[in-house]
Amino acid sequence: MLALAHLLLVVATILSARPAAAEEPRLNVYNWSDYIAPDTIPKFEAESGIKVTYDVYDGNEVLEAKLLSGRSGYDIVVPSASPFMARQIATKVYRVLDKSKLTNWKNLDPHILDLVATADPDNQHGAPYLWSDTGIGYNQTQLGAALGEAPPLDSLALIFDPALAEKLAGCGISLLDTPQEVFPAALAYLGLDPKSRDLGDLDKALAALERIRPYIRKFHSSQYINDLANGDLCVALGYSGDVIQARNRAREAGNAVQIAFSVPKEGAMMSVDMLGIPADAPHPENALRFIDYLLRPAVIANITDAVWYPNPNVPATALVKPEIRNDPAVYPTEEVRRRFYIDIPAPLAYERARTRAWTRLKSGR
Ligand code: N2P
DSSP states (O other), X not given: OHHHHHHHHHHHHHHHHSOOOOOOSEEEEEEETTOSOTTHHHHHHHHHOOEEEEEEESOHHHHHHHHHHSOOOOSEEOOBIIIIIHHHHHTTOBOOOOGGGOTTGGXXXXXXXXXXXXXXXXXXXXXXXXXXXXXXXXXXXXXXXXXXXXXXXXXTHHXXXXXXXXXXXXXXXXXXSOHHHHHHHHHHHTTSOTTOOOHHHHHHHHHHHHHHGGGEEEEOXXXXXXXXXXXXXXXXXXXXXXXXXXXXXHHHHTOSOOEEEEOOTTOEEEEXXXXXXXXXXXXXXXXXXXXXXXXXXXXXXXXXXXHOOOOOBGGGGGGSOHHHHTOTTTSOOHHHHTTEEOOOOOOHHHHHHHHHHHHHHHHTO
C-alpha cells in the first residue's frame, strides 16, 4: 500500500514537472496585402518548422469585423495603432505580449514606441511593424495631358477641386475604400482640422465629397497599385508604399507609365501598423516566435526593400538598400514629416454619423 502511494506520488511529481504541451507547429497570419517580402514566410517556415497559413486584407474595418466576431483563428494580425488597435484593446481583443520571449524588442525605435503608446499604453499589446503615410499617387504624363503645364502635384486639390477632378475623371480617380482616411483628407483640403469631431465639419466634408463624387471611378484600397501601374488610373488617394510599388511595377513592365507619390501640403495621415496576438489565438507561442523573427534587423530590412514602407527598427535602417533608404518618398524628410497627423479614436456618435455619410456618398443617394 505504501509502495503504491509512493509510486503515485512519483508519477504525480513527474507529470507536474513536465513542460506545457508544445503547440502544434502551425501559425495563422492575417496581414495587409502587399506588405511582406516574398521570402519572409518561407524562410521562417524553414528555420522554425512551423507551417504558416497566410491571409490578407486591405482595410482595418475588415480585420476589425473578424476580430470582434471572435474566434478568427488568427495568431497574428496587423491593425493600425490608432484608432483601430486602441479601440480594440479596450474590448480586450489582444493578449499582453510576453516581452521575455521577444529578444529583439530592443531594436525598436523608442520614438515610434512612444508614439504608439498613446494607442497601446506601455506598449503592452503590439510591436510596431511598418508605417505608412497617405498621399497622392499620380500618372505624370496623363496629368500633364489633362491639366496642362503646372498641375498642383502636392495638393489635395487634384482630388477635391471639382474643376480639376472633372478633367481627371476621364483618366480615372480612385479613393481608398475607408471613411477613416477619406473624411480626414476632405477636411484637410477644406482647411479644417482633419481630426475634427464636429458634426458641422463632417457635413462640410460630405458636401465636398459629393461635389466630386461623379468623377470618382473607384473606392478601393489595394487595386490602385495595378491600376496606376497599367495606366488605368491617373490619380489615387493611396498609401505611400503601395504607390511606390505601382511606380516600380510600371518600370518593370517598361510600359512608359510614370507614377509618382506626393505628400499633400494640406497634411497627410500617418499610420503605424502593429503586430498583435488575438486573445483567442490558437498558437500564441508560435506567434511570439514569429514577432521576434520580424524584429530581426535583416528580416525587416528585407521587407522594407520589397514593399517600400519604412520600418521602426533602428539597426535595420543601415541594412535597407541605399536607394530605398535615401528615397524621400519612402523615408520622408523632416520638413515633410511635419505635415503628418495621426488619427485618434472618435466618439461613437461621430463614428456612426460618419458611417452614415459614407454609405450615402458611396451609394450616390
Ligand atoms: C499595405 C497598406 C498598408 C498601409 N497595402 C496601411 N497603413
